[in-house]
Amino acid sequence: MMFYGSGGWNPWMLALMVCGMFLFWAFVIWGAVVLFRGSHPAGHGPELDSGQILHERLARGEISTEEYESLRKLTSSAS
Numbered sequence: 001m002m003f004y005g006s007g008g009w010n011p012w013m014l015a016l017m018v019c020g021m022f023l024f025w026a027f028v029i030w031g032a033v034v035l036f037r038g039s040h041p042a043g044h045g046p047e048l049d050s051g052q053i054l055h056e057r058l059a060r061g062e063i064s065t066e067e068y069e070s071l072r073k074l075t076s077s078a079s
Contacts, residue, residue: 050075 058068
C-alpha cells in the first residue's frame, strides 16, 4: 500500500489546520467582544442631572409645567 508523500503532511491537511486555527481565534475574539459589550451596554450615555431629566420630561409632555416647577424647586433645594 502506498501513501501520498511518504507519510508526510498533505497540503489539504495543512490548509485544514490553518482554517481551524483561524476559526478558533475568530471565535475567541468574538466571545471577548460579546462579553465586553455585555458589561458595557451601548446607548447608555453620560448620566444626566435632575434638572436635565426634568427638562426632557417636560419637553416630551410627561409632566405639566406646574409639576415641572414644583419638582425643580424640590431638587434645587435638596442640592
